[in-house]
Amino acid sequence: xxxxxxxxxxxxxxxxxxADHVEDxxxxxxxxxxxxxxxxxxxxxxxxxxxxxxxxxxxAAVREEMERRKGEKVANLMALVPGVISGRRNxxxxxxxxxxxxxxxxxxxxxxxxxxxxxxxxxxxEEPQAEEAEPPNEExxxxxxxxxxxxxxTEEGPVLAQGAPKLPVVPPAKKITSSVERDEEExxxxxxxxxxxxxxxxxxxxxxxxxxxxxxxxxxxxxxxTSLEAARMQRNQDRIIFLEGLGARLVESRRWSEAEExxxxxxxxxxxxxxxxxxxRSIEVGMSEExxxxxxxxxxxxxxxxxxxxxxxxxxxxxxxxxxxxDEKEAAELLARIxxxxxQSLRQAWDEKIRAAVDERDWAVADAALASLSLELxxxxxxxxxxxxxxxxxxxxxQDLAKARELVDAARLRDQGKFDPQALEWxxxxxxxxxxxxxxxxxxxxxxxxxxxxxxxEEVKTLKxxxxxxxxxxxxxxxxxxxxxxxxxxxxxxxEGAGADKTVLMMTAKDGPVLTLxxxxxxATISGLTLKHEGFDAGRSRYPVALVRGGKVEFSDCVFLEGxxxxxxxxxxxxxTAQRCRFLTNGWDGAAASGPGSRLTIRESEATGNFGxxxxxxxxxxxxxxxxxxxxxxxxxxxVDAAGEGIEVSGGEFFGNREYGIVLNAGASGKVTGNSSxxxxxxxxxxxxxxxxxxxxxxxIEKNSGPGLLLEQxxxxxxxxxxxxxxxxxxxxxxxxxxxx
Numbered sequence: 001x002x003x004x005x006x007x008x009x010x011x012x013x014x015x016x017x018x019a020d021h022v023e024d025x026x027x028x029x030x031x032x033x034x035x036x037x038x039x040x041x042x043x044x045x046x047x048x049x050x051x052x053x054x055x056x057x058x059x060a061a062v063r064e065e066m067e068r069r070k071g072e073k074v075a076n077l078m079a080l081v082p083g084v085i086s087g088r089r090n091x092x093x094x095x096x097x098x099x100x101x102x103x104x105x106x107x108x109x110x111x112x113x114x115x116x117x118x119x120x121x122x123x124x125x126e127e128p129q130a131e132e133a134e135p136p137n138e139e140x141x142x143x144x145x146x147x148x149x150x151x152x153x154t155e156e157g158p159v160l161a162q163g164a165p166k167l168p169v170v171p172p173a174k175k176i177t178s179s180v181e182r183d184e185e186e187x188x189x190x191x192x193x194x195x196x197x198x199x200x201x202x203x204x205x206x207x208x209x210x211x212x213x214x215x216x217x218x219x220x221x222x223x224x225x226t227s228l229e230a231a232r233m234q235r236n237q238d239r240i241i242f243l244e245g246l247g248a249r250l251v252e253s254r255r256w257s258e259a260e261e262x263x264x265x266x267x268x269x270x271x272x273x274x275x276x277x278x279x280x281r282s283i284e285v286g287m288s289e290e291x292x293x294x295x296x297x298x299x300x301x302x303x304x305x306x307x308x309x310x311x312x313x314x315x316x317x318x319x320x321x322x323x324x325x326x327d328e329k330e331a332a333e334l335l336a337r338i339x340x341x342x343x344q345s346l347r348q349a350w351d352e353k354i355r356a357a358v359d360e361r362d363w364a365v366a367d368a369a370l371a372s373l374s375l376e377l378x379x380x381x382x383x384x385x386x387x388x389x390x391x392x393x394x395x396x397x398x399q400d401l402a403k404a405r406e407l408v409d410a411a412r413l414r415d416q417g418k419f420d421p422q423a424l425e426w427x428x429x430x431x432x433x434x435x436x437x438x439x440x441x442x443x444x445x446x447x448x449x450x451x452x453x454x455x456x457x458e459e460v461k462t463l464k465x466x467x468x469x470x471x472x473x474x475x476x477x478x479x480x481x482x483x484x485x486x487x488x489x490x491x492x493x494x495x496e497g498a499g500a501d502k503t504v505l506m507m508t509a510k511d512g513p514v515l516t517l518x519x520x521x522x523x524a525t526i527s528g529l530t531l532k533h534e535g536f537d538a539g540r541s542r543y544p545v546a547l548v549r550g551g552k553v554e555f556s557d558c559v560f561l562e563g564x565x566x567x568x569x570x571x572x573x574x575x576x577t578a579q580r581c582r583f584l585t586n587g588w589d590g591a592a593a594s595g596p597g598s599r600l601t602i603r604e605s606e607a608t609g610n611f612g613x614x615x616x617x618x619x620x621x622x623x624x625x626x627x628x629x630x631x632x633x634x635x636x637x638x639x640v641d642a643a644g645e646g647i648e649v650s651g652g653e654f655f656g657n658r659e660y661g662i663v664l665n666a667g668a669s670g671k672v673t674g675n676s677s678x679x680x681x682x683x684x685x686x687x688x689x690x691x692x693x694x695x696x697x698x699x700x701i702e703k704n705s706g707p708g709l710l711l712e713q714x715x716x717x718x719x720x721x722x723x724x725x726x727x728x729x730x731x732x733x734x735x736x737x738x739x740x741x
Contacts, residue, residue, distance in 0.1 A: 006061035519550035573597035697722035
């Protein structure tokens with residue numbers, strides 16, 4: 001930057017001396033530096049920083065000009081000393097005084113030196129003008145009192161570089177120089193005496209000039225050193241101010257390594273700086289906060305994905321934490337848990353797939369899935385367990401087929417060419433045992449044809465119209481498709497669909513049950529249908545999908561789907577049997593019975609994904625739940641909370657529920673035997689003192705996230721030793737437990 005530009009930046013006119021405004025400039029610079037530090041964002045800070053840099057350049061140019069002017073003043077003062085500026089001898093009485101005297105080695109006697117001839121010159125001669133200096137000879141260059149001035153020796157004496165004031169000659173080593181440096185030179189005693197005697201007046205003047213020169217040089221040199229040191233300190237302080245603001249912005253931007261470099265430089269420039277200490281502490285605090293936030297966020301994402309069953313997302317989120325912070329213990333534990341859950345989820349998926357194929361008796365699918373599982377998890381004990389299940393179910397199929405044949409033979413004996421409800425019931429059971437058997441299907445159709453059959457929509461358009469025409473023991477056949485529900489059946493009728501996957505009865509959730517069976521519907525049968533609510537009613541009095549009020553009804557091969565309330569509700573002393581049915585994603589329980597005299601019988605059925613319990617019995621009702629499953633329900637698999645007689649829960653599987661597999665809160669009599677309760681979140685099985693009369697034995701309780709078997713205070717643990725509890729995360733058997741109602 002030129003001096004003219006610098007003056008414009010600083011607002012100085014051409015005739016103003018910058019030295020008078022140094023303090024003002026320093027204060028102005030501090031204010032600009034404060035703007036850099038306190039800028040609201042990095043963009044504005046960088047703009048202020050550009051202005052600060054321009055200000056610094058202008059100050060540097062002005063300082064350079066100030067130093068040049070000071071150098072000129074010193075040079076003018078030195079000009080007062082004869083011979084200093086020109087570098088040539090004065091023409092005075094001791095004109096040859098500067099002539100060097102050769103000194104021999106110390107081991108030789110000095111040769112006599114001829115006394116110099118001194119000529120008197122009464123008139124003072126004018127000081128000669130400084131001659132134009134020739135380019136310096138590097139070998140003869142000597143240092144001047146000012147670092148920026150260089151000189152060279154000639155025969156005439158020392159000559160300075162072009163444009164610089166000339167300095168006194170410094171002779172080569174071991175040469176006698178002028179009297180200014182007489183303390184460093186050695187004259188012969190006799191020569192010194194002659195010089196003193198003959199030129200006392202010249203010597204006095206020269207000494208005075210030398211003293212003045214030394215004083216001026218010392219004061220000027222000290223002043224220059226002080227000025228340079230002050231400038232250096234100012235530049236150092238300016239750099240520290242800049243680094244302080246830069247470090248603060250880098251900390252805000254979480255660029256920790258760059259911020260640390262900035263504060264390290266401050267520490268190097270000022271070892272006692274509190275700014276550097278505060279900056280390093282802010283970096284430590286910031287990094288700790290960043291780690292806490294980073295770990296908390298991604299750990300939360302991992303947990304959410306884990307709970308939602310998105311194992312890949314969960315593992316990826318936990319991996320992000322460990323990638324940035326490898327020593328994060330909680331993240332490592334979470335990742336291990338995710339891998340465990342992933343394995344468990346994988347096992348569960350294979351287990352459900354193979355068991356579903358077994359339930360459908362699709363042996364080709366079951367065998368292929370088992371082969372794939374053995375390749376993916378070759379050492380897992382689940383492979384052997386499922387192989388046993390397939391083998392057992394194949395044997396069971398042969399037994400079922402044999403039993404179906406017996407039922408068919410019995411029905412044939414009762415076939416008198418007219419409607420026989422017992423023979424028809426035997427044929428329904430035979431068809432359920434061997435659904436693919438063509439001979440059994442044909443006989444069933446023959447016996448069913450003895451009753452009057454109404455076909456919907458072939459003969460009548462709606463189910464409501466068909467039921468209005470039906471008489472007791474009539475058969476109503478629904479074809480494939482969706483049909484409007486909301487009907488009340490109050491007579492013994494057979495309602496059959498084309499299959500749960502083909503025939504659907506629907507009803508708006510807020511308007512009532514899809515199907516209601518009253519007290520006069522004793523002996524009614526419902527089969528081959530899906531009963532489903534449309535929409536959802538979140539009110540306190542929600543309707544079930546199917547309601548049995550006082551009658552005796554049998555459901556077979558039906559699906560109770562997405563009810564706002566229960567899938568199937570049995571009340572007012574009604575009896576309902578559900579065989580080979582599924583209760584899926586209902587708002588309350590899958591199937592429930594309540595009230596004295598009400599009874600629910602569940603055989604070979606499944607309750608999955610309901611927002612309440614899988615199966616629930618309370619308020620004096622009773623139940624028989626045999627060879628059935630309850631899984632992934634939001635509460636318990638089975639809850640028995642009624643002091644009814646003849647409670648039975650046997651041969652079932654209860655797994656993956658968010659509370660317990662089986663809970664026995666009460667029960668006047670009955671048995672809970674041969675069940676498997678595993679992989680439930682709160683525990684495997686809970687027994688309270690009110691259910692002391694119910695026999696609990698032969699149950700397998702494994703791999704639950706909580707305790708295996710919990711016994712309320714007052715129950716003796718030895719009464720329950722017939723159950724197997726192992727591999728649970730909590731205690732295998734927890735006794736003397738106190739519960740709060």
